[in-house]
Amino acid sequence: MLMNILSIGSQGGWTVAIVGYSIVFLALVCLVIVFMNLPKLLQLNLRKKLVKEGKPCAEVEDLNIEGNVNAAIAMALHMHFNQLHDEESNIITIKKVTKNYSPWSSKIYGVMNQPR
Structure with a gap:
């Protein structure tokens, strides 16, 4: 019975x-590994910069900010920088548009009129 199920299609x-699902699963595992180790790599880079500047490395531990705080800061910056183009003059002008006669918009040539 198992052979009949496998031979369908x-x-x-x-x-x-199976190959498709395994590729997707392995890609997701790789992404999880990269995203879990990214903060450690960034802290290592920051420690190297602080050592070059002569500052103590203990300050690196104080620089950790939680993800929700980072998201709030990023959203505030995004909203601030995108509001620069929203300033308008608040003047509303209404102009009457005159349409010339066009047979394409005439109702006498509608779909229901059959040619004779």
């Missing part, structure tokens, strides 16, 4: 599905 269908 194309021969390589199951192989393609």
